[in-house]
Amino acid sequence: MNDLFRGELRTQAQYLLSGYQTDSAMFFASSRQTLLAQGHYATVPAANSLDALNQAVALALKQAKATGHLDPVVVGAIPFDGRKSACLSIPRSVLRAGPLPQSLAQPKPQAVPCSITPLPEPQAYADGVALAVQHLQNKDLDKVVLARALDLAAEQAVDIPKLLVTLAQRNAHGYTFAVNLSGQAEAPPRILIGASPELLLRKKGSQVFSNPLAGSAARSPDPKIDRERGEALLQSAKDLHEHAVVVNAVAAGLRPFCRTLNVPEQPVLMHTETMWHLSTEISGELIDEETTSLMLASALHPTPAVCGHPNQNARDLIAQIEPFDRGFYTGMLGWCDANGDGEWIVTIRCAEVAGKSLRLFAGAGIVADSSPQSELAETSAKFRTMLNAMGLVHAGAV
Secondary structure, three states: OOHHHHHHHHHHHHHHHHOOOOOOOEEEEOOOOEEEEEOOOEEOOOOOOHHHHHHHHHHHHHHHHHOOOOOOEEEEEEOOOOOOOOEEEEOOEEEEEOOOOOOOOOOOOOOOOEEEEEEOOHHHHHHHHHHHHHHHHOOOOOEEEEEEEEEEEEOOOOOHHHHHHHHHHHOOOOEEEEEEOOOOOOOOOEEEEEEEOOEEEEEEOOEEEEEOEEEEEEOOOOHHHHHHHHHHHHHOHHHHHHHHHHHHHHHHHHHHHEEEEEOOOOOEEEEOOOEEEEEOOEEEEEOOOOOOHHHHHHHHOOOOOOOEEOHHHHHHHHHHHOOOOOOOOOOEEEEEEOOOOEEEEEOOOEEEEEOOEEEEEEEEEEOOOOOHHHHHHHHHHHHHHHHHHOOOOOOOOO
C-alpha cells in the first residue's frame, strides 16, 4: 500500500469521525480501521445466554441477506452478564476507512461543569478490596476484579460527538467507540462511549488474535518517573501473577478452536495516555474457518481481566461487594459480518451518557497481596481517560 493511499484512508477515517452523530448505531476505531454504522435495518432479538445470542445473530444475518441486504454486519454491545439483554443490530450501512491518524490535533478540551458522586465512596471501595483479599488469602479465589463508578451531573447536555473526537485525539493507540443503547424513539439517547485499550478477539478468515491486558500502573508526567513505573510493573511479582491468570484463561478458551496457537511466555509493556499495562499478544489459526468472531469472543467472555478466577466464585463476590449493576461495563463491544469476521473489544475506560447525566466506570484486579489503597489509586488513574477528555483534569479526589 503506497503512502498516498494510506493518507487517503486516514483522511476518510477523519471524515467518518466528524460524521458521527448520536443516532449512529456505532462508531468504532481501531489501529487497523475505522467504522461508522448508520441507519437501522434489523434488531437482533434479546437472548438469555451467549449461546442463544450467537444463534440469534446468525439467524439475523441470514435473514438480512435473504431480504436483500448486500453487506449485513451486526454491531453493538454485550453486557458483563451474558444472560442479560445485549444491544445488537444490523445497520443499513457500515462505512469503512483506514485507521485514524496518530497525529490528530489535540486542542485542550473545554471543561464540562458538573457535580461528581462516587459509587461507592472511596473508603467503602477500599474496604471492599480488603474483604476480597481475605477471600483470596483463604484460597477461595485466584483473582477478582472490583469496580466502582462516578455519577456525574452536568449543567448542560453533554456534547457526545465532541467528546468522541476528544477521546480519539487523546487515545490514538486504543479502540475509540460510541454505541447507541437507546430504542428508536428514546430521548435523550443513551450512549456508551469510551476508549478501551484491550482487544478481546479479532478474526479474519482462519486467523485469530487476542490481546489480554492485566497488571497496571498509573503513568507520570515526569519522563524519568514514568519509565521507572513501567519498568517496575514489568518486574512486579503481583502484577505478573495477575497477568498470567488472564493469559492462561484466554489461551484455554481459544485452544479448542485452534489448529495452532502462539502464546508468548512473557508479557510486554504497553501504554495509554494515563496507564501502563502488561500485554500479551496471542495469535492462532482456526480449525474451522466458519467459527465466527462472536462465537470465539463469547467463549472468552468475561475473562479474568474483568471478572476473576475461578469465574463463578469471582462473580459471586462481585455481586456481594459492588453496589451497582455493571451493565455494559466490562462487557464486549464490536462487530461481526456475514462471513464471521469481526473484532470485539473489552468495554472498559468508558461511560454511559444520557443528556446531562454520565456514569463512568473503573476497576482493578485484586489478588492475595493487593493493597486496598493501591487498588483505589489504580481505579482513580483509570477514571482519568474519561475525566481528561471532559476537561476535568482537576476533578479532585475521585
